[in-house]
Amino acid sequence: xxxxxxxxxxxxxxxxxxxxxxxxxxxxxxxxxxxxxxxxxxxxxxxxxxxxxxxxxxxxxxxxxxxxxxxxxxxxxxxxxxxxxxxxxxxxxxxxxxxxxxxxxxxxxxxxxxxxxxxxxxxxxxxxxxxxxxxxxxxxxxxx
Numbered sequence: 001x002x003x004x005x006x007x008x009x010x011x012x013x014x015x016x017x018x019x020x021x022x023x024x025x026x027x028x029x030x031x032x033x034x035x036x037x038x039x040x041x042x043x044x045x046x047x048x049x050x051x052x053x054x055x056x057x058x059x060x061x062x063x064x065x066x067x068x069x070x071x072x073x074x075x076x077x078x079x080x081x082x083x084x085x086x087x088x089x090x091x092x093x094x095x096x097x098x099x100x101x102x103x104x105x106x107x108x109x110x111x112x113x114x115x116x117x118x119x120x121x122x123x124x125x126x127x128x129x130x131x132x133x134x135x136x137x138x139x140x141x142x143x144x
Contacts, residue, residue, distance in 0.1 A: 034095045053127070053136040062137035064124050068144070069115035073126055075108045075135075085128040087112050092121060119143045 004012075043050065061076035073085065083105040091097040097118060103110045105128070119142075126137045 034092075049134070050136060053134040054138075056130070056133045057126075057135040057137035060130060060135055060137075062126065062135065064126065064137070064139045064141060066114075066141045066143060069113065071112040071114050071124065071141070073103070073105060073110040073112060075105060075130070082106050083108075083128055083130055085110055085126055088125040088127070089114070089117060090123040090125070091118070092123060094118075114143060117143060 057075075061074070063074045063076075065072045065074075071087065073087065075083070085103050085105050087101040087103055087110075089097075089099050089101070099117070101112055101114075103112050122141050122143055124139050124141055126135075128135055
């Protein structure tokens with residue numbers, strides 16, 4: 001059996017490499033990429049403020065639990081009275097379903113109706129202002 005000339009072997013290897021590279025480019029261009037936030041770049045510029053707000057949420061003892069079609073947002077150290085909060089719901093597999101719900105936490109607890117939202121995985125972000133400081137709490141949940 002006769003072997004291929006070294007020039008042909010190089011040409012075959014290069015052709016395979018070029019075809020694989022072209023195939024990956026076609027794959028990458030055909031893949032839909034959605035960011036969790038439309039203002040992702042602007043949010044990255046505010047990263048220090050966001051980090052401080054996340055730390056403040058930890059101090060508040062923020063938490064989210066899903067009970068059927070209701071989200072319970074709790075903040076154990078928020079104190080008494082009403083605290084306006086914004087609950088942003090991000091659906092990773094369907095950005096068109098993203099929604100924002102305004103609510104009030106009374107004595108550190110807010111119940112948010114999510115019965116109109118489809119089931120599945122959601123990223124929940126709760127934001128607000130407590131004692132003059134912003135807070136941001138994020139948690140992944142699964143709605144039934």
